[in-house]
Amino acid sequence: MAYLDHAATTPVLDEALEAYVATAREVGNASSLHASGRRARRRVEESRERVAAALGARPSEVIFTGGGTESDNLAVKGIFWARRDADPQRTRVVSSAIEHHAVLDGVDWLGRHENAEVGWLPVDEVGRLHPDALRAELAEHGERVALITAMWANNEVGTVQRIAELAAVAVEYAVPFHTDAIQAVGQVPVDFAASGVAALTVTGHKLGGPVGVGALVLARDVAAVPLLHGGGQERDVRSGTLDAAGIVAFAVAVEAAVKGQQEYAARVAALRDDLVRRVRQAVPEVVYNGDPDDRLPGNAHFSFPGCEGDALLLLLDAQGIYCSTGSACSAGVAQPSHVLLAMGADDDRARSSLRFSLGHTSTSDDVDAVIAALPGAVERARRAAQRTPR
Amino acid sequence: MRVLAAMSGGVDSAVAAARAVQAGHDVTGVHLALARNPQTYRTGARGCCTLEDSRDARRAADVLGIPFYVWDMADRFHADVVDDFVAEYAAGRTPNPCLRCNEKIKFAAVLDRAVALGFDAVVTGHHARLGSDGLLRRSVDAAKDQSYVLAVLTREQLDRSVFPLGDSTKAEVRQEAAARGLAVADKPDSHDICFIADGDTRGFLAQRLGETPGDVVDATTGAVVGQHAGAYAYTVGQRRGLHLDRPAPDGRPRYVLSITPKTNTVTVGPAEALEVSTVRATRPVWTGGPRPDQPIECEVQLRAHGVVVPAAVTVDGDQLHADLRRPVRGVAAGQAIVAYRPDPAGDIVLGSATITD
Numbered sequence: 001m002a003y004l005d006h007a008a009t010t011p012v013l014d015e016a017l018e019a020y021v022a023t024a025r026e027v028g029n030a031s032s033l034h035a036s037g038r039r040a041r042r043r044v045e046e047s048r049e050r051v052a053a054a055l056g057a058r059p060s061e062v063i064f065t066g067g068g069t070e071s072d073n074l075a076v077k078g079i080f081w082a083r084r085d086a087d088p089q090r091t092r093v094v095s096s097a098i099e100h101h102a103v104l105d106g107v108d109w110l111g112r113h114e115n116a117e118v119g120w121l122p123v124d125e126v127g128r129l130h131p132d133a134l135r136a137e138l139a140e141h142g143e144r145v146a147l148i149t150a151m152w153a154n155n156e157v158g159t160v161q162r163i164a165e166l167a168a169v170a171v172e173y174a175v176p177f178h179t180d181a182i183q184a185v186g187q188v189p190v191d192f193a194a195s196g197v198a199a200l201t202v203t204g205h206k207l208g209g210p211v212g213v214g215a216l217v218l219a220r221d222v223a224a225v226p227l228l229h230g231g232g233q234e235r236d237v238r239s240g241t242l243d244a245a246g247i248v249a250f251a252v253a254v255e256a257a258v259k260g261q262q263e264y265a266a267r268v269a270a271l272r273d274d275l276v277r278r279v280r281q282a283v284p285e286v287v288y289n290g291d292p293d294d295r296l297p298g299n300a301h302f303s304f305p306g307c308e309g310d311a312l313l314l315l316l317d318a319q320g321i322y323c324s325t326g327s328a329c330s331a332g333v334a335q336p337s338h339v340l341l342a343m344g345a346d347d348d349r350a351r352s353s354l355r356f357s358l359g360h361t362s363t364s365d366d367v368d369a370v371i372a373a374l375p376g377a378v379e380r381a382r383r384a385a386q387r388t389p390r
Numbered sequence: 391m392r393v394l395a396a397m398s399g400g401v402d403s404a405v406a407a408a409r410a411v412q413a414g415h416d417v418t419g420v421h422l423a424l425a426r427n428p429q430t431y432r433t434g435a436r437g438c439c440t441l442e443d444s445r446d447a448r449r450a451a452d453v454l455g456i457p458f459y460v461w462d463m464a465d466r467f468h469a470d471v472v473d474d475f476v477a478e479y480a481a482g483r484t485p486n487p488c489l490r491c492n493e494k495i496k497f498a499a500v501l502d503r504a505v506a507l508g509f510d511a512v513v514t515g516h517h518a519r520l521g522s523d524g525l526l527r528r529s530v531d532a533a534k535d536q537s538y539v540l541a542v543l544t545r546e547q548l549d550r551s552v553f554p555l556g557d558s559t560k561a562e563v564r565q566e567a568a569a570r571g572l573a574v575a576d577k578p579d580s581h582d583i584c585f586i587a588d589g590d591t592r593g594f595l596a597q598r599l600g601e602t603p604g605d606v607v608d609a610t611t612g613a614v615v616g617q618h619a620g621a622y623a624y625t626v627g628q629r630r631g632l633h634l635d636r637p638a639p640d641g642r643p644r645y646v647l648s649i650t651p652k653t654n655t656v657t658v659g660p661a662e663a664l665e666v667s668t669v670r671a672t673r674p675v676w677t678g679g680p681r682p683d684q685p686i687e688c689e690v691q692l693r694a695h696g697v698v699v700p701a702a703v704t705v706d707g708d709q710l711h712a713d714l715r716r717p718v719r720g721v722a723a724g725q726a727i728v729a730y731r732p733d734p735a736g737d738i739v740l741g742s743a744t745i746t747d
Contacts, residue, residue, distance in 0.1 A: 310461075313459075314418070314459055315507060317457055318418070318457065334460075334462060380508055384503050384506035384507045386506075
């Protein structure tokens with residue numbers, strides 16, 4: 001088996017799992033006043049400090065959530081509502097066409113249900129946003145913009161944005177900038193304060209923590225209307241009994257991922273570069289998508305002309321190679337990737353794409369396995385596509 | 391063998407896949423997404439195109455421990471089955487979309503793709519027998535037999551098909567599903583036409599073909615006896631829903647005898663006028679033996695779940711001719727005539743063709 005889908009989820013680190021189990025064995029609600037509550041609270045607050053330190057934030061800026069989708073929704077909707085409440089003319093949201101659906105669909109929902117206007121920032125052919133486009137958008141509509149949301153690194157094609165440059169433009173116009181950094185933390189240097197963003201999404205299971213826990217790092221002066229009302233936990237922004245075990249494990253994973261980031265990136269990028277070089281050798285007509293240089297260390301995203309990505313996936317799966325077409329809807333019907341379409345790819349190129357994402361458990365054996373299986377799979381998938389014209 | 395199991399989300403295809411696994415095949419499950427917008431087809435157990443059905447299929451595949459994928463065949467299905475269905479009605483014929491789906495989608499587009507991807511055959515949950523002799527036979531469960539809608543398959547298609555359920559009754563299939571822990575064991579049978587969610591075929595056609603009012607004419611007197619909103623909404627042999635202004639002179643019920651799109655006329659008449667003794671059909675497929683240049687005695691079935699009558703059948707080029715030994719009522723153009731040879735091991739499908747008149 002060769003697991004090359006770390007961008008979907010990556011194995012939990014042993015130390016995170018052990019921390020989870022140890023904490024889960026202890027009874028205690030972090031909101032209780034007695035000793036067991038205090039013990040749970042101590043674990044949560046220590047974790048908050050560890051996450052904050054790892055991400056260049058203050059502890060009070062870390063809001064624990066149930067994961068990336070929740071954090072994105074809280075940022076997009078919560079900041080929109082708070083800003084509009086404070087100033088009714090701020091009804092515009094600025095985003096990019098390559099966001100993950102957790103952001104994209106939230107923005108779209110605001111458009112349909114809250115009469116928000118949406119300004120979509122374009123990306124270039126490698127999936128990069130340009131500060132000039134943001135500046136032009138804000139120069140024209142700045143007075144009415146509630147927030148900007150743009151991802152740090154793209155989950156499909158791996159392109160890493162120059163977030164600090166974008167955030168600096170937002171600061172000029174005093175508009176809060178949220179970034180979905182789910183794919184970035186642990187892969188590239190991420191420093192909340194230094195980046196200048198107002199809000200940042202991070203989740204556990206992409207960096208060796210458990211699924212179902214994450215955080216929104218929210219600058220202290222940025223208000224957000226809660227999605228979940230209740231006991232008033234987490235600055236009143238996110239109610240619900242704190243998942244002490246999950247939070248402890250999450251903090252262990254974040255700390256480890258950030259601490260080991262440089263070494264990790266060097267090792268995994270070398271494996272990835274080897275994979276890319278050999279894929280190009282084996283399938284010369286392959287298209288390497290995304291920014292060739294400024295990209296996530298574990299990401300290799302290709303289009304295989306004349307093939308359908310889902311046929312390739314099936315064929316590789318049958319040989320124990322796990323990768324992704326990078327886009328799936330709930331019914332499992334493959335749609336052409338909105339990211340590639342936004343980058344100017346045509347429908348065929350978008351449908352012919354496949355993502356290999358390496359991670360902390362990847363080895364050169366995984367790369368060898370891909371190279372052994374891929375040429376045959378490509379040939380077969382190409383034949384299948386010829387037999388079944390769309 | 392490496393086989394692809396088409397899994398609709400129903401009990402039959404789940405058990406068929408399970409049996410293929412048990413037989414030692416390397417099985418991959420595929421659910422065909424046939425609806426362009428699955429949400430609008432969300433009607434529970436009627437068809438095979440809802441999101442719920444897709445999830446049921448996936449759940450069954452997970453229980454069986456086989457890979458599972460969804461293949462988007464919506465465009466093909468729409469062009470080859472739905473559009474064809476509408477066009478056939480518009481031309482005054484009565485199509486069978488399940489048969490067309492087998493012919494064009496399941497055992498054509500899907501099978502071709504499967505073969506290209508390295509699979510040896512397609513497994514489905516159809517109730518029909520297909521043994522090592524390569525002959526297609528009726529299911530042991532006469533009430534559930536689907537050989538009629540499979541009779542359109544060619545030799546090449548049959549050679550790459552596996553029907554594991556033909557020797558079992560539906561009740562046995564359900565029992566087996568329960569014993570195997572498949573949650574679809576009690577799922578109601580699908581029925582009617584999967585792409586007409588509310589079962590209102592007339593409304594579905596009216597939406598696509600518009601209202602085209604015309605005359606209902608009595609065949610005996612030539613008199614206009616009523617109006618219709620669109621001749622496409624009628625099927626030969628139909629009695630209900632004619633809304634005739636006047637009763638027949640003899641007071642007996644009247645039936646649709648024919649539909650003439652050219653003049654937009656529906657012709658009605660007495661039951662005996664429906665009786666047909668010869669059937670002509672086109673595009674014959676013959677898999678149960680040598681093509682009969684001379685008339686051969688066999689049995690024919692002229693619609694799904696229709697009666698079976700003895701007949702002498704000849705195939706000449708792309709035409710099939712059947713002399714029925716006993717007249718049959720309500721033979722509709724567009725339906726298939728399927729020839730069977732009675733056999734104690736299950737009646738054998740000899741061949742089929744599309745009825746022209």
